[in-house]
Amino acid sequence: MDLSLLQALEREKVLEVLQRDKTLRSVEEDRIRRLKLELQELRRRGAKSFCRQYSERTCARCQRPLGKFWNSGAVCRGCSHRICSKCRVCVSPHEWKCTVCHAYRDVKIKSGEWFMEERAKKFPRETDKHDTIGEILLRSYQRLSYIAIVPPTPPPVQNVFTPPFNRLSSWKNSKGSPKPFTKSMEDLMMSFTTRIKKISKSQEDVRAEPDLLTVEHGSIDRSQSDTAINISANQVPCFQSLFKRSKEQVQERRRSSSALCGDEDTSQSSGYSGEKRGSSSSTSTDCGLIESSGVTGELELALAYSFSSSCFEVVVGACRNLTHGDTKKKKCHPYVKVYLLPDKSQSTKMKTAVIKNTTDPIFQETLQRSIARELLASRTLQASVWHSETLRRKVFLGEVLIPLDSWRFEDSSTQGLMWYPLCPKTEQPQGGSVEQVAGELLLRVKFSSLTQICKLNSTGIGPYEVGQFTVVIIGVQNLSSSKHTSSFIKGCLALPGEREMVQRTPVVKKGPSPAQAHQLTFSRVTPHELQDASLQLEVWEHAPFSVADKLQGTATLHGGLLWQPLQQAPNVWHSVSLPLRANINNRKP
Amino acid sequence: MSQFPERFSAGSTMTDGDYDYLIKLLALGDSGVGKTTFLYRYTDNKFNPKFITTVGIDFREKRVVYTANSPNGTTGKSFKVHLQLWDTAGQERFRSLTTAFFRDAMGFLLMFDLTSQQSFLNVRNWMSQLQANAYCENPDIVLVGNKADLADQREVQEKQAKELADKYGIPYFETSAATGTEVDKAVVTLLDLVMKRMEQCVDKPALDAQNGEGTSKLDAPPVNEKKCAC
Numbered sequence: 001m002d003l004s005l006l007q008a009l010e011r012e013k014v015l016e017v018l019q020r021d022k023t024l025r026s027v028e029e030d031r032i033r034r035l036k037l038e039l040q041e042l043r044r045r046g047a048k049s050f051c052r053q054y055s056e057r058t059c060a061r062c063q064r065p066l067g068k069f070w071n072s073g074a075v076c077r078g079c080s081h082r083i084c085s086k087c088r089v090c091v092s093p094h095e096w097k098c099t100v101c102h103a104y105r106d107v108k109i110k111s112g113e114w115f116m117e118e119r120a121k122k123f124p125r126e127t128d129k130h131d132t133i134g135e136i137l138l139r140s141y142q143r144l145s146y147i148a149i150v151p152p153t154p155p156p157v158q159n160v161f162t163p164p165f166n167r168l169s170s171w172k173n174s175k176g177s178p179k180p181f182t183k184s185m186e187d188l189m190m191s192f193t194t195r196i197k198k199i200s201k202s203q204e205d206v207r208a209e210p211d212l213l214t215v216e217h218g219s220i221d222r223s224q225s226d227t228a229i230n231i232s233a234n235q236v237p238c239f240q241s242l243f244k245r246s247k248e249q250v251q252e253r254r255r256s257s258s259a260l261c262g263d264e265d266t267s268q269s270s271g272y273s274g275e276k277r278g279s280s281s282s283t284s285t286d287c288g289l290i291e292s293s294g295v296t297g298e299l300e301l302a303l304a305y306s307f308s309s310s311c312f313e314v315v316v317g318a319c320r321n322l323t324h325g326d327t328k329k330k331k332c333h334p335y336v337k338v339y340l341l342p343d344k345s346q347s348t349k350m351k352t353a354v355i356k357n358t359t360d361p362i363f364q365e366t367l368q369r370s371i372a373r374e375l376l377a378s379r380t381l382q383a384s385v386w387h388s389e390t391l392r393r394k395v396f397l398g399e400v401l402i403p404l405d406s407w408r409f410e411d412s413s414t415q416g417l418m419w420y421p422l423c424p425k426t427e428q429p430q431g432g433s434v435e436q437v438a439g440e441l442l443l444r445v446k447f448s449s450l451t452q453i454c455k456l457n458s459t460g461i462g463p464y465e466v467g468q469f470t471v472v473i474i475g476v477q478n479l480s481s482s483k484h485t486s487s488f489i490k491g492c493l494a495l496p497g498e499r500e501m502v503q504r505t506p507v508v509k510k511g512p513s514p515a516q517a518h519q520l521t522f523s524r525v526t527p528h529e530l531q532d533a534s535l536q537l538e539v540w541e542h543a544p545f546s547v548a549d550k551l552q553g554t555a556t557l558h559g560g561l562l563w564q565p566l567q568q569a570p571n572v573w574h575s576v577s578l579p580l581r582a583n584i585n586n587r588k589p
Numbered sequence: 590m591s592q593f594p595e596r597f598s599a600g601s602t603m604t605d606g607d608y609d610y611l612i613k614l615l616a617l618g619d620s621g622v623g624k625t626t627f628l629y630r631y632t633d634n635k636f637n638p639k640f641i642t643t644v645g646i647d648f649r650e651k652r653v654v655y656t657a658n659s660p661n662g663t664t665g666k667s668f669k670v671h672l673q674l675w676d677t678a679g680q681e682r683f684r685s686l687t688t689a690f691f692r693d694a695m696g697f698l699l700m701f702d703l704t705s706q707q708s709f710l711n712v713r714n715w716m717s718q719l720q721a722n723a724y725c726e727n728p729d730i731v732l733v734g735n736k737a738d739l740a741d742q743r744e745v746q747e748k749q750a751k752e753l754a755d756k757y758g759i760p761y762f763e764t765s766a767a768t769g770t771e772v773d774k775a776v777v778t779l780l781d782l783v784m785k786r787m788e789q790c791v792d793k794p795a796l797d798a799q800n801g802e803g804t805s806k807l808d809a810p811p812v813n814e815k816k817c818a819c
Contacts, residue, residue, distance in 0.1 A: 109788065
């Protein structure tokens, strides 16, 4: 179910409704959080710890001593604790519950948890029982709008992961409270675990990496994983590293672990990755080779691009001669995971099913991802093979990196299955003007015709009419190198005939994700010229006390396909997000 | 903002979380039976005779005070209920979108037009759609025959509709969004059903455990418990 079947106006209308629903939902989530906190508070007050055994004969709720013959208390059917007569709530003439069990029941009703549970019974396959259809639609639309055209109103850019996290935090303590868990508390635990599962989208991931759930461990891994991704994003196939061996056992450990972590779900931490990320030079050593198991074998892939549906397709055929993931037991349960680097977000991850017990798995799976053709040129296909075993860390079995900038998707001869040798995690090439992803640039672009007033009826703009091309920089995300510096953005529109137009924004003083809202206007441009134009945007770090400003990253916008929507829908804002590449050579603005 | 939470009206700002329950109801039925006007009458107590087709989905909100009748007959407590009333497009081309929303609703207002035999015949189809897409096999539904004020154009007899409702075991109301007849009653009846369902759902596992064979709950208490004579 998606919104692509609707007409643009209808879609806008529906999205508006969904937005309203989202507001209502966030109010509701706040309320539920409050309810659960209250419940937790109540339980903590009446918590009977393990060290005070039942022999003491006190009421589990108010801790008052219970007599042997009178006021001896009775066992609550909900939690199996002995409860004095004052801490009971009558549900019916024959039935009562202790205050906590009653409050728990109350929360279950008031929070709508009962509904989620009922629904989960009917649709057990659904990944998240808390998701509403509105939420799913909004999210899928956001993903769609990331690569496609967006209506004039800015799309919601809120973190969809926030609600589950908040819910989790309110439940975290309930796990730790020392309290005998019986029936109703088991229910609590159940809902706690289901919440955890929700964080890592697939349940399989959770089982495979249980230590991800521990807090201390997680925080370290997270920060490392960010760096690992940052670096692995720039890997190029490097065959000689296949034969390299790391010297020190200790270092090897560290590397393999960081590389493993680099593969984990990072979407949650991406929000503040800029803070955690160290300098790239200091972490580049962390991402060396993984030689915990030597990489052997080949991977069969076919790449294609469907121009009609703007869909990138990878056919994962098979693997042969893989190394054993579990070298001791000689076991291997491989699967293939595909990213379009530098994008390593969870939402765009593609992976095959796990094939059990083979080093020559046959997948024959087609993985798809909708992405604009012109964005593909800046991507590198990373297909990595992993060994997956329940309750174990995943083991890296090798990867293939294919830069897509020169891939000829238009040529059908490139679409056949081909064998690629698997490589180890490649070492970070040292020095040089290596392109590095430094963040993301969010833009909105518009082409407006100056003659629009007299031509209201015409749908498009003629190819030779002069118009104005406007770029609004909404923000720079995850800018890695600068912490709290001021920056400005320079835009250079190169038009055919060696015509160049340069514009720059004022200096903005802000943190790693400066929220810019500056406009670059290039006037006297014809749509015809735009066809072959390219826009280079540079993010510069402004150093007030030094002569030279430092270039932090560049992003380029070019290609006929991108300009097309601008022409077809003039005077309308289009959202674009571009990967920012860090350029090592210093240049002057 | 919410200094006086006890005063509810449809016009008040309903952006705060000061309520006890969020109940999501959904109106469904053929195109033109009056789902939108029905909900508009319920939330705003107004009538709009113009036919504006709903695009996909929409919802309206209303806060009401619900007084529960506690099982022992005494007057129960009052709760603040925030109603989210989903309005769906009856048109066929939105079908996949609207049915997707069935899974998030706790109760359903299945509507047909008393002046249209066809819309009544389609109730069966809507019922099977509900069975397939709603959160459970037998969700709470109220059958609503709308446009009761147009007596001279009536095509569906009350007896007919009542029989169908009885067959499904659901309440039936003849309403008029134009005059407001029975509109409130239909929604309140549905709300009542949903409120009762909530209680049942939460208490049912406990009852099952009580009646079932050796339950963990009764066996679980520590050994010390058995020494207790009382």
